[in-house]
Amino acid sequence: MEDCNNIIEGILYLKGDEGIDIKELSLILEISKKEAVEAMDHFIEAYSKRGFDGLQVVDFGGKYKLATNPQYFPYYQKMVEQSKTTLSQAALETLAIIAYNQPITRAKVEDIRGVGCDGMIRKLIAKALIKEVGREESPGLPILYGVTNEFMDAFSLASLDELPELGDIVETESDEDIFTTRYQEGDLSETD
Template identity: 60%
Template sequence: MEHNEILSILEGMLFLSGDEGLTIKQISSVLQLSKKEATEYMDELIQIENEKIIKGFEIVNFGGVFKFATLSKHHEYYQRMVEQNENSLSNAALETLAIIAYNQPVTRVRIEEIRGVGCDAMIRKLVAKALIKEIGREETPGKPILYGVTDEFMDAFSLTTLDELPELKEIKEDFDQEDIFNTKYTESAENSEVE
């Protein structure tokens, strides 16, 4: 395999790994390189990223795990963006939230199987909004995180218990295309504004 092709694949691997990041062991295994070669490619990729004229992220090494991270010098802008979006949930986030509420405790992999797409970003957003939280680990290889809803979720949707969630059959009949969570979340947000 060509040198630049390996760097290109490595960059894609870093992107796909998201918050979990990559270890040298994983890189060497996937690319079928020695650990020494994997380290050299990683060092070269870091150098290439650092030399870019315009960049919005960098490669960081946290305890032997490499991952992409936004530049800390731009923190105030990212914070502003998060604050502006604080009270809104996209349809994808609402869909993810509904899957967790109806299936908890549930792993990220199971959520993705139901949705049919990756949901790392949605889960991070929902955790940041304190609507979901880690409630344990599944006793399977890799011990994936199990997610469940929080008290804040219950408050946002004016629920005392999860038994108050409508039956999925009821939602389909009563709301057809309308998203029950979207409706409830909007109502809840309107009520808080009135107060």
């Protein structure tokens, strides 16, 4: 059962904000739904007894996820507020893909970037630059993301129509990135 706990912990970590339901867990572990419920119950019990309370397992509408403990929210908030570093290139790429293609799922962003972006999406949500805007009508009902009013304010945009045409950006042969330039000029700080 210990290996099962380790596997479930890894699955929850990899699933991130999407979480996992019992049906999917039973398919991955190749066990019955009843056994999957028992395995998840055992995992939650063992996880809560492990001696650390920074993370907890939560059940949101049948989806199990790892989440931060709300008891420590003031510390997490300070971390976000005190951070003054610029967005990484990966975060800027993810932000640009969402801005130009919204509403868009995480999977489609990953298809465009060619790498996983769950962490980048969480970072951009924490910075209030993107948000969940709905669910795609496809199997699993994946989350759709779009930019926020804070994004619009940070980049001085009245509407997304003001974003440069993608063709214009490619043709300019400049190393200058519209998002990086404004961000580095101070129009956007890590806490915005």
